[in-house]
Amino acid sequence: MRTVYVNGDYVPEDQAKISVFDRGFLFADAVYEVTGVLEGKLVDFPAHAARLARSLSELDMPMPMPEADLLAIHRELVTRNGLEEGMIYLQITRGAADRDFVFPKGAEQGVVLFTQSVPGLADAPAARRGIRIVTLPDRRWGRRDIKTVQLLYPSMGKTAAKAQGADDAWMVEDGHVTEGTSNNAYIVKDRTIITRHLGEEILHGITRAAVLRMAEEAQLKVEERPFTVAEAQAADEAFVTSASAFVMPVVEIDGTRIGSGTPGPIATRLREIYLEESRANAI
Incomplete structure (x- = not known):
């Protein structure tokens, strides 16, 4: 107990x-x-x-x-x-x-x-196969940058995703992806990592900050801007980050295969780097 x-x-x-x-x-x-x-x-x-x-x-x-x-x-x-x-x-x-x-x-x-x-946790099978995402309208309150326990809508979203045979959901507002139900969302196009900029619309993820820093140290280009679902579906890779999932590849969005349909090299490498650094610096 x-x-x-x-x-x-x-x-x-x-x-x-x-x-x-x-x-x-x-x-x-x-x-x-x-x-x-x-x-x-x-x-x-x-x-x-x-x-x-x-x-x-x-x-x-x-x-x-x-x-x-x-x-x-x-x-x-x-x-x-x-x-x-x-x-x-x-x-x-x-x-x-x-x-x-x-x-x-x-x-x-x-x-x-x-x-x-x-x-x-660090060797989760999902990281090797990737996860499938569906999209939902973002109907949460406006101050998502505050990490409150108001999690009913994200809970509804994750449940709806499971009911559709997917692993999780990304939420969409004004035609652009905000974030996942419990994670930050990213796409990769031509070796450029694209993720929504910080603001009141998304949580300022701790893992997000660490991963973006590591990406820049690895000489990868990062763009912080909104992206559409169609842009995500046409991306080379996609992934999410969170304290419990670390870096998790996304291989399908609303039934559309992302890239090769398997975890991409950038997401896979970022997960390796993040876990290596986390183990070295944990207290």
Whole structure:
């Protein structure tokens, strides 16, 4: 049985409880982060902590503890659960208060963390065969740059994709791809990596930032701009990035084969580079 962290205590998962008045439960008034774990170490933790602080600030919530304390909790959960490969989920809420749409004053924030063990995460079979994508209208709220727990529509999208026999969905707004249900989206054309520019329309992915830096270091051209579904279907390659999928090749979009229909060389190489660097720099 897993040990989880709830508001200052490490408890067995079947004893973990939060208030029914917690605003994360009532209003999705909460933010989260997911940090990958490889060989028992945390991947890109400082960047996740920085994005967490930004998300909290955008919602007028303070950081509930120093970054060093947050790191210590992550490491303690890794140790207590013997986690070798997987991820740690962190959620911070505005806290428990009587149900009112107006932000409460003086509520004690809720802090919850738990581990998810995923043996073989770095060697996922999907990375060798590639994944299939369908597209859906993007009907989320406008501040997607804030990593809130408002994930109902992405959940609906991923479920709809599975119902169609695909692996995931890309969302489309004003004729252009924004991002995947839980990842950033990319295409490759003539050895140029194309991905949507940062803004309020997409999440500022931690893995995205690392992969784009590695691409430029590998002398690959990067264009940050919107792209259409038709452009994606005509691309040489496509892929997604996230903390849990790393770099994952896409081989089909809405039934159209991408390139050769197998993981392309650029996506494959970027995954190798990312995993190698992540293992070397994890803490």
